[in-house]
Amino acid sequence: MIWNEKMETLSRAEMQELQSERLRKLVAYVHERVPFYQRQFAEAGITPADIQDIRDLTKLPFTRKSDLRDHYPFGLFAVPREEVIRVHASSGTTGKPTVVGYTRDDLQVWAEVCARCLALSGAKPGDWFQNAYGYGLFTGGLGMHYGAEYMGVGVIPVSGGNTARQIMILQDFQPDIMACTPSYALTLADRLLEAGIDPSSLRVRSFILGAEPWTEEMRQELEAKLQVDAVNIYGLSEIIGPGVSNECVEAKDGAHIMEDHFLPEVVDPETGEPLPEGQVGELVFTTLTKQALPLIRYRTGDLASLTYEPCSCGRTLARMSRVVGRVDDMIIVRGVNVFPSQVEAALLTVEHVAPHYAIVLTREDHLDRMEVQAEVTPEFFNRVGAEVFGRHPFEAVGEIQQLQERVRYTLREALGLNVAVTLLPPGQAPRSEGGKLRRVIDKRVLK
Numbered sequence: 001m002i003w004n005e006k007m008e009t010l011s012r013a014e015m016q017e018l019q020s021e022r023l024r025k026l027v028a029y030v031h032e033r034v035p036f037y038q039r040q041f042a043e044a045g046i047t048p049a050d051i052q053d054i055r056d057l058t059k060l061p062f063t064r065k066s067d068l069r070d071h072y073p074f075g076l077f078a079v080p081r082e083e084v085i086r087v088h089a090s091s092g093t094t095g096k097p098t099v100v101g102y103t104r105d106d107l108q109v110w111a112e113v114c115a116r117c118l119a120l121s122g123a124k125p126g127d128w129f130q131n132a133y134g135y136g137l138f139t140g141g142l143g144m145h146y147g148a149e150y151m152g153v154g155v156i157p158v159s160g161g162n163t164a165r166q167i168m169i170l171q172d173f174q175p176d177i178m179a180c181t182p183s184y185a186l187t188l189a190d191r192l193l194e195a196g197i198d199p200s201s202l203r204v205r206s207f208i209l210g211a212e213p214w215t216e217e218m219r220q221e222l223e224a225k226l227q228v229d230a231v232n233i234y235g236l237s238e239i240i241g242p243g244v245s246n247e248c249v250e251a252k253d254g255a256h257i258m259e260d261h262f263l264p265e266v267v268d269p270e271t272g273e274p275l276p277e278g279q280v281g282e283l284v285f286t287t288l289t290k291q292a293l294p295l296i297r298y299r300t301g302d303l304a305s306l307t308y309e310p311c312s313c314g315r316t317l318a319r320m321s322r323v324v325g326r327v328d329d330m331i332i333v334r335g336v337n338v339f340p341s342q343v344e345a346a347l348l349t350v351e352h353v354a355p356h357y358a359i360v361l362t363r364e365d366h367l368d369r370m371e372v373q374a375e376v377t378p379e380f381f382n383r384v385g386a387e388v389f390g391r392h393p394f395e396a397v398g399e400i401q402q403l404q405e406r407v408r409y410t411l412r413e414a415l416g417l418n419v420a421v422t423l424l425p426p427g428q429a430p431r432s433e434g435g436k437l438r439r440v441i442d443k444r445v446l447k
């Protein structure tokens with residue numbers, strides 16, 4: 001079902017008109033209420049009158065995570081303390097968290113967009129929902145909780161962790177829908193299978209997965225193991241929490257953005273220039289209706305692309321691709337933006353290659369050179385590789401060269417770049433040892 005038939009199927013012209021009207025109001029609202037935006041607009045030499053429709057969006061300055069940090073905890077709030085009836089916070093990896101606030105109307109919008117996400121994931125009123133997102137300062141648990149209640153879905157607020165209890169509830173309460181992180185869904189699937197529980201004995205038919213990046217390969221694995229639909233939900237606390245976008249269960253081809261509330265853009269992470277439809281860049285959102293913490297052109301740091309193509313589910317809402325990486329991970333090779341996750345995704349499509357790799361950047365004659373060192377699978381290595389990497393017989397060398405050529409071709413198609421490829425025996429590429437894995441070795445001399 002489509003939860004909000006009217007808003008989710010507007011024509012492009014109707015949507016743009018609505019967005020323009022809301023943008024005009026928003027700009028006047030923040031200019032009146034938030035000193036930070038008064039200064040930002042003055043520095044950019046604009047007044048609210050300069051913003052007439054969404055084509056004027058690029059005149060507006062960006063807002064960054066550091067702006068929220070610099071105004072910790074409530075400096076960017078647009079309403080007095082008494083009107084804030086909920087706060088959440090995201091755990092900062094360093095120092096203070098990012099604090100977000102909601103008015104009563106904000107909470108209503110949040111419930112509405114989360115209800116849309118549940119419907120996108122296949123839920124309908126009368127269903128039961130096992131919510132394994134964390135409850136607390138994290139937005140995941142309570143965001144989905146109120147969306148489900150608003151929809152008329154029965155919530156089991158189990159929160160995260162305690163796998164034995166999650167499985168007991170799946171078996172005894174028989175919910176129709178479940179939400180958790182993709183990595184936790186994998187843990188659950190494995191524990192179910194270990195315990196000899198047949199997934200078809202469970203009523204659950206959809207898993208709503210988010211809060212961390214995952215891949216198409218993981219979807220296939222989860223859907224096969226759990227015998228469910230696995231769909232991606234996207235959100236971030238600065239924009240509202242979960243509910244910014246969600247894949248439809250019908251197409252599973254990009255997440256529909258609630259663009260009547262969150263106006264999306266994709267910009268070049270380096271220059272800030274808007275990028276055309278389909279091109280990967282940094283996702284930027286403007287909150288069109290938020291009251292407590294409205295944000296103008298917020299740089300998410302997430303890398304994805306947008307499409308406005310109609311979807312087979314009947315919704316006209318724009319769709320965003322999966323998040324392919326973070327801006328901080330981006331490398332620039334001969335003027336082309338490259339993300340390690342793109343390399344990983346490309347390698348995963350080549351048979352006999354394992355998703356363990358390193359990227360080595362060097363500079364020769366003032367030109368960047370990129371080399372991808374990728375491991376072959378143990379099966380491939382045992383069949384032909386062991387001899388190649390050891391004794392180099394002719395036939396096997398041929399097979400290795402063919403594989404190398406296939407990887408080179410795949411990477412060129414995926415990245416739009418010629419790269420050198422070296423195949424490694426299993427176990428030779430860097431592995432995560434708890435900390436952040438360094439896959440990129442940049443040996444270029446800084447200019």
Ligand SMILES: [Zn+2]
Pocket residue numbers: 247248250251256311312313314315
């Ligand atoms: Zn769709």
